[in-house]
Amino acid sequence: MPAVTAPLAAFDDLLDLERSRELHSGGLSFGLETVRALAQALGPLPEARACVHVAGSEGKTTVVERCAAGLGALGLSVGSFTSPHLVDPLERLRIDLSLPPVDDVRGAVDEVLAACRRADLTPSWFEALWATARVLFARRGLDACVWETGLGGRLDATRCSPAHVCVVSSISLEHSAVLGSTLAAVAREKAGILRPGVPLVLAADVPAEAREVLLARARELSCELRELPASDAGSGGGSGADRPGESLARAALDCLAQQGRIDALTDEARGAVAAWRVAGRGQLHRGVLLDGAHSVAAVEALARRLAAQGAPGPVVLGVTHGRDGGAMARALLPVAAPLILTRAPGPRGLSPQELRAGLPDVIDPGTPPVVLESDPDAALARARGALQAGRRIVVTGSLYLVGHMLSECREDS
Helix, strand or coil: CCCCCHHHHHHCCCCCHHHCHHHHCCCCCCCCHHHHHHHHHHCCCCCCCEEEEEECCCCHHHHHHHHHHHHHHCCCCEEEECCCCCCCHHHHEEECCECCCHHHHHHHHHHHHHHHHHHCCCCCHHHHHHHHHHHHHHHCCCCEEEEECCCCCCCCHHHHCCCCEEEECCCCCCCHHHHCCCHHHHHHHHHHHCCCCCCEEECCCCCHHHHHHHHHHHHHCCCCEEECCHHHCCCCCCCCCCCCCHHHHHHHHHHHHHCCCCCCCCHHHHHHHHHCCCCCEEEEECCEEEECCCCHHHHHHHHHHHHHHCCCCCEEECCECCCCHHHHHHHHHHHCCCEEECCCCCCCECCHHHHHCCCCCCCCCCCCCEEECCCHHHHHHHHHHHCCCCCCEEEECCHHHHHHHHHHCHHHC
8 A cells, every 4th residue: 555644544445556466467457437426526626727638658757747847937836646656645746846735635635535425436546546636736726737647548547637738758568468568559548648629749759650549549539739859759758868858848838828828938937847857767866876767668768878878887676567577677687787686665566586587597697697685675785785986876667666765765865
């Protein structure tokens, strides 16, 4: 279950599909029936005048928070709903990019629980949290809201949020048991966030197979397309010339301005979009580079960056069930000295042995060793012991692992 935070403790007994290994093995299904009934039970809620909905395999949180930074620089009050959290679940319910007032969250939780009782509903933890965000942001009378999908898009609870522009930040193979085993199948799920007549902002580096699916759905729904030029490749979750997510966020805000929902971007707003940094994504913390890359494509991009820097250092890798941990380990093996395989926190964490099974049985004698260490803290200690002068430790593969490293050492942040 999620870490206990007092105002959200009432949801602790709800099913947490996000951390469920059964769901990510294809053993559970989910849909919109419950969340739609919950939205109806809550009754009409005021809508912000500018709403953005973001889906994608990587880079979603970066786009959400950069959008929020730009909106804030224009003088708007902004709610941002993201997932997963790193340390505190309240990170998912930010107002003006800060943790929300606890009393306001508690009031929103009470309203959601009352609606569940009236309609005799038992939502999942994520559905209840989405409803809390919906109430919280509405009761605060916020000017703008930016929503990040949790899983996929078509059947995600955030699909019941209002949206005036939709963004797809990237498409790669992920959660194959739930979203499908081809790029086209994943794209169909992400395309589920599109609404009739609502503009779509599409990252430049979406593979052709997925891009065709998204474009076809956009045509069906008469969605104006804003596709970033190839020079902005990597603007979602990968590496590129511009900062991750910057071009996508600017394009989304430009769409809102064209609709007359916000003012045109000022130099200050563009600067805020560019300057914002998202925790756990390429963050240097106590001399350790924490990179929440958690798909094969994102880890491969990280491996290319590490290769370009030369002088490889220790890499600690932890992966959750539903991801191709073997492919991630293979991508990092040539750029790690050593590669330390650990278990990402939570019930979905793959064991080091499962990750090791994805590597060749016999590793080139010239390759640094592979170390198996189940405990993440012990894995980091092994990395510190193997660190050579002029090199850097990298922790990657899972935002849960990155969040654990941050939460264990918050006093040193």
